[in-house]
Amino acid sequence: MNLSHYLDIKLLPDPEFSAILLLEALYAKFHRALVTQHSDQIGVSFPQYRLKPRTLGNTVRLHGSEQDLLALDATNWLTGMRDHIHLSPISPVPESTKFQVFKRRQFKTNADRLRRRRMARKGETYEQAVSAIPSSVEREPDLPYLNLRSHSTGQRFCLFVELGNRTDRPTEGIFNCYGLSQNATVPWF
Amino acid sequence: MSECPHFDHLLVIPRLRVQNANAISSPQTHGFPSMTAFLGAMWALERRTHEAGMDIQFNAVGVVCHAHQEQSSPGQYRNDAGAFHQTRNPIERDGSVAGIVQEGRIHLDLTLIFAVQGNALDAATDRGQLLAKQVRGHLDVMRIAGGSVVPANVSAHRQMPYVVALSGDEKGRNAKFQSAKLRWLPGSALVARDDLIAQRHQQLQTENSGSSRLDAWLSLSRINWHGDTAPGESKDAERRTVGWTHDRKGAGWIVPIPVGYGALSDVLDADMVANARDAETPFCFVESLYSMGEWLGAHRLQSPQQMLWYADSQPENGLYRCRNDYAPPAQYDFD
Amino acid sequence: MANESLKTASVLAFERKLDPSDALFFAGAWSERGASANWKPIVINEKSVRGTISNRLKAGQQDPAKLDAAIENPNLQTVDVAALPADADTLKISFTLRVLGGTGSPSACNGADYRLKLLATVKSYVDANGFGELARRYARNLANGRFLWRNRIGTEAAEVRIAHLVDGAAKSEWTFDALALPLRGFDTPTDAKIAAGLTELATLIGEGLAGKQHVLLRITAFARIGAGQEVFPSQELILDRSRGDKSKTLYQVNGIAGIHSQKLGNAIRTIDTWYQESDENGPIAVEPYGSVTTQGKAYRQPRGTKDDFYTLLDGWVLKDKTPEIDQQHFVIATLIRGGVFGEAG
Numbered sequence: 001m002n003l004s005h006y007l008d009i010k011l012l013p014d015p016e017f018s019a020i021l022l023l024e025a026l027y028a029k030f031h032r033a034l035v036t037q038h039s040d041q042i043g044v045s046f047p048q049y050r051l052k053p054r055t056l057g058n059t060v061r062l063h064g065s066e067q068d069l070l071a072l073d074a075t076n077w078l079t080g081m082r083d084h085i086h087l088s089p090i091s092p093v094p095e096s097t098k099f100q101v102f103k104r105r106q107f108k109t110n111a112d113r114l115r116r117r118r119m120a121r122k123g124e125t126y127e128q129a130v131s132a133i134p135s136s137v138e139r140e141p142d143l144p145y146l147n148l149r150s151h152s153t154g155q156r157f158c159l160f161v162e163l164g165n166r167t168d169r170p171t172e173g174i175f176n177c178y179g180l181s182q183n184a185t186v187p188w189f
Numbered sequence: 190m191s192e193c194p195h196f197d198h199l200l201v202i203p204r205l206r207v208q209n210a211n212a213i214s215s216p217q218t219h220g221f222p223s224m225t226a227f228l229g230a231m232w233a234l235e236r237r238t239h240e241a242g243m244d245i246q247f248n249a250v251g252v253v254c255h256a257h258q259e260q261s262s263p264g265q266y267r268n269d270a271g272a273f274h275q276t277r278n279p280i281e282r283d284g285s286v287a288g289i290v291q292e293g294r295i296h297l298d299l300t301l302i303f304a305v306q307g308n309a310l311d312a313a314t315d316r317g318q319l320l321a322k323q324v325r326g327h328l329d330v331m332r333i334a335g336g337s338v339v340p341a342n343v344s345a346h347r348q349m350p351y352v353v354a355l356s357g358d359e360k361g362r363n364a365k366f367q368s369a370k371l372r373w374l375p376g377s378a379l380v381a382r383d384d385l386i387a388q389r390h391q392q393l394q395t396e397n398s399g400s401s402r403l404d405a406w407l408s409l410s411r412i413n414w415h416g417d418t419a420p421g422e423s424k425d426a427e428r429r430t431v432g433w434t435h436d437r438k439g440a441g442w443i444v445p446i447p448v449g450y451g452a453l454s455d456v457l458d459a460d461m462v463a464n465a466r467d468a469e470t471p472f473c474f475v476e477s478l479y480s481m482g483e484w485l486g487a488h489r490l491q492s493p494q495q496m497l498w499y500a501d502s503q504p505e506n507g508l509y510r511c512r513n514d515y516a517p518p519a520q521y522d523f524d
Numbered sequence: 525m526a527n528e529s530l531k532t533a534s535v536l537a538f539e540r541k542l543d544p545s546d547a548l549f550f551a552g553a554w555s556e557r558g559a560s561a562n563w564k565p566i567v568i569n570e571k572s573v574r575g576t577i578s579n580r581l582k583a584g585q586q587d588p589a590k591l592d593a594a595i596e597n598p599n600l601q602t603v604d605v606a607a608l609p610a611d612a613d614t615l616k617i618s619f620t621l622r623v624l625g626g627t628g629s630p631s632a633c634n635g636a637d638y639r640l641k642l643l644a645t646v647k648s649y650v651d652a653n654g655f656g657e658l659a660r661r662y663a664r665n666l667a668n669g670r671f672l673w674r675n676r677i678g679t680e681a682a683e684v685r686i687a688h689l690v691d692g693a694a695k696s697e698w699t700f701d702a703l704a705l706p707l708r709g710f711d712t713p714t715d716a717k718i719a720a721g722l723t724e725l726a727t728l729i730g731e732g733l734a735g736k737q738h739v740l741l742r743i744t745a746f747a748r749i750g751a752g753q754e755v756f757p758s759q760e761l762i763l764d765r766s767r768g769d770k771s772k773t774l775y776q777v778n779g780i781a782g783i784h785s786q787k788l789g790n791a792i793r794t795i796d797t798w799y800q801e802s803d804e805n806g807p808i809a810v811e812p813y814g815s816v817t818t819q820g821k822a823y824r825q826p827r828g829t830k831d832d833f834y835t836l837l838d839g840w841v842l843k844d845k846t847p848e849i850d851q852q853h854f855v856i857a858t859l860i861r862g863g864v865f866g867e868a869g
Contacts, residue, residue: 013805015808015819017674017677017818021677025678028678080677080678080680080703081677082703083703083707154752258778262760262762262770262773272763274762274773276786279811279817280815280816280822281813282813282824282825283822284815284820289763330738332539339543339545340545348692464535464866466632467632467634
């Protein structure tokens with residue numbers, strides 16, 4: 001794996017559309033491009049990622065080999081977004097950076113949904129399901145997220161993004177079709 | 190009592206689409222613009238055409254409504270007026286949301302029928318066609334009841350304006366009208382039903398001698414449900430429920446409407462009242478006058494007068510109202 | 525000549541001079557744009573969505589039947605949605621735009637002297653500049669499909685066809701690749717053919733504004749956003765919703781999804797690049813205080829930047845302080861926008 005290069009996509013401030021709406025639209029296109037390309041070699045980072053206040057910021061950084069980034073660019077996946085972004089040239093990553101994991105987290109945000117599933121699966125009563133799945137399992141995550149629409153089911157869902165380990169040495173691995181990974185690092189600078 | 194002014198021609202502007210017209214016709218009524226708005230549009234049109242050198246006198250106006258879409262959401266209950274959809278207005282300069290003055294809007298598909306006369310129209314018929322087209326051109330860039338005239342989604346042929354010459358005697362005129370009205374279907378025309386108020390007033394007074402004409406108007410404006418005999422009084426011993434009936438059955442499409450203005454002050458000279466619209470027109474404070482109207486299928490109209498509305502201003506009595514000469518077919522009471 | 529006693533009329537109103545109809549939504553295939561008259565209307569559907577998290581049962585709800593019902597039906601909200609069908613990849617929206625003459629002539633004004641001075645001021649602008657610069661920008665906002673709003677974001681391709689209608693028929697027609705015309709600026713495109721089309725359209729709009737001819741345009745836009753994708757009609761603003769009411773109502777005209785005429789007008793007049801933060805923020809819609817609702821911000825402030833409509837207009841009309849040419853464009857564009865600008869109330 002080679003994450004030697006990167007490019008920054010910065011969302012321009014827009015009088016009509018919020019940064020998060022534009023980021024979600026951008027990410028939907030990015031996801032579709034990765035799926036079409038069958039790529040697991042491009043990772044993302046959010047240089048302005050913050051927990052307080054929680055935000056992914058207005059910049060998405062794509063990491064990959066120069067060749068992979070050029071190939072992605074050649075698909076013109078940014079069509080329709082170009083009026084809303086500033087695109088940096090593809091550049092080599094600076095020397096001596098840290099390395100950072102950006103991972104997807106899934107949460108049990110709705111205890112009743114889980115209970116209903118359990119009732120259907122195990123034939124339990126509601127009371128039994130409640131004792132097995134107390135309301136305390138519900139988490140209202142405080143992570144930044146994107147509200148996306150599933151390509152396969154059309155349902156909306158939240159993609160929560162969590163910072164994993166930050167290390168001095170890179171960990172290799174593959175990235176999912178959102179550019180995130182449970183273990184693979186991206187250069188952090 | 191006044192009656193519809195004389196006219197020789199009907200100038201018909203078919204299938205106008207009016208977008209975002211004012212749906213609130215008075216402080217008490219909504220659902221269709223006030224007829225005063227159409228009289229106002231007629232006078233504005235007369236001024237415009239006159240300026241353009243056209244010798245046409247506009248005497249009365251009839252409105253056939255083909256479709257309407259009030260911009261509102263229904264409320265929770267039947268007959269609940271619900272809520273008007275509002276427009277998002279620009280924020281204030283400090284970034285705060287501007288207070289919303291609630292508006293009610295409606296989209297309309299209309300045919301306007303103007304009762305006109307003038308030398309220009311007495312010439313050959315093809316000239317009438319040309320004039321009608323010019324008039325339509327003026328209307329296109331005007332506001333009607335505050336709404337914009339936008340192209341309608343019907344063929345150009347069906348939007349073509351035309352003139353109906355009502356020559357000959359009463360019989361001949363009405364024959365011409367009978368064929369003209371069929372072109373306005375499907376559609377309904379608003380006619381005045383002042384008579385219903387007197388009728389309902391009389392009825393109410395038999396129950397309560399203190400009833401006023403306002404009571405009659407309010408009573409006509411709603412659907413009144415009545416329980417029939419209580420179970421105990423019924424001959425049918427088995428029956429345990431009260432039957433409910435309302436007073437709208439067979440009454441037609443009856444609506445409360447504003448019909449003009451009544452003076453609340455003397456007529457003041459121009460420029461005497463601060464913040465009036467202009468400094469050239471005399472000014473009078475007024476309130477709305479109310480009556481009843483009925484939406485009547487265009488095919489049921491017997492004469493043009495039945496659908497035409499005209500101004501009846503009596504400044505000496507403080508009355509500025511519009512009138513319509515519809516008289517309901519006589520109903521014989523054989524009891 | 526400055527007239528010391530001249531005052532702004534307390535009642536001063538202008539009708540809008542760019543008057544769009546509502547836009548309606550249709551669906552079809554990108555390859556069949558040429559025969560789009562028969563495309564199917566996009567209807568709005570209601571959908572129930574589960575409210576998030578906050579659907580715990582209340583302690584008192586112990587009746588098993590009620591509990592079951594509550595589980596089956598947890599905190600459901602109804603919202604409107606609209607989407608392309610599975611067999612259509614392209615959204616078509618169409619509307620008409622009427623261009624009216626008479627800019628600067630108030631529909632209501634109660635100061636005769638003020639009215640004359642105002643008309644003279646607008647005339648001086650038109651004599652010197654015509655409506656060229658403004659018309660050029662309005663034409664650009666039609667050709668670039670800005671009025672598609674959210675439906676333009678991320679679209680794979682977008683085309684705008686504009687016809688000049690005379691007696692119901694197209695007298696001339698232009699076709700633009702909307703994505704080839706960036707939203708951020710109004711520079712003349714380098715492609716000579718596109719530039720020529722824009723110039724012709726701008727000339728026509730300018731003639732309409734000048735009252736030289738009656739101009740009615742039919743605008744048809746195609747956006748290829750992908751089969752089954754969500755589309756974005758206008759949302760209705762309903763105050764005082766009661767409990768259980770739909771939480772999102774989309775605009776429809778006789779059952780067809782649509783965009784409000786007001787929102788189209790807003791896109792067409794998004795030409796103000798003459799305010800102070802425009803380099804960063806891009807063009808904003810012409811509004812008296814340069815206000816942008818979504819940002820909750822007004823960029824033209826009477827006390828701060830002193831470049832709001834009222835300050836500029838009063839200076840120009842009452843004090844003969846002719847603003848810089850860019851601000852003159854802004855003032856005239858605000859008159860074209862229309863509105864009630866009097867000092868009463």
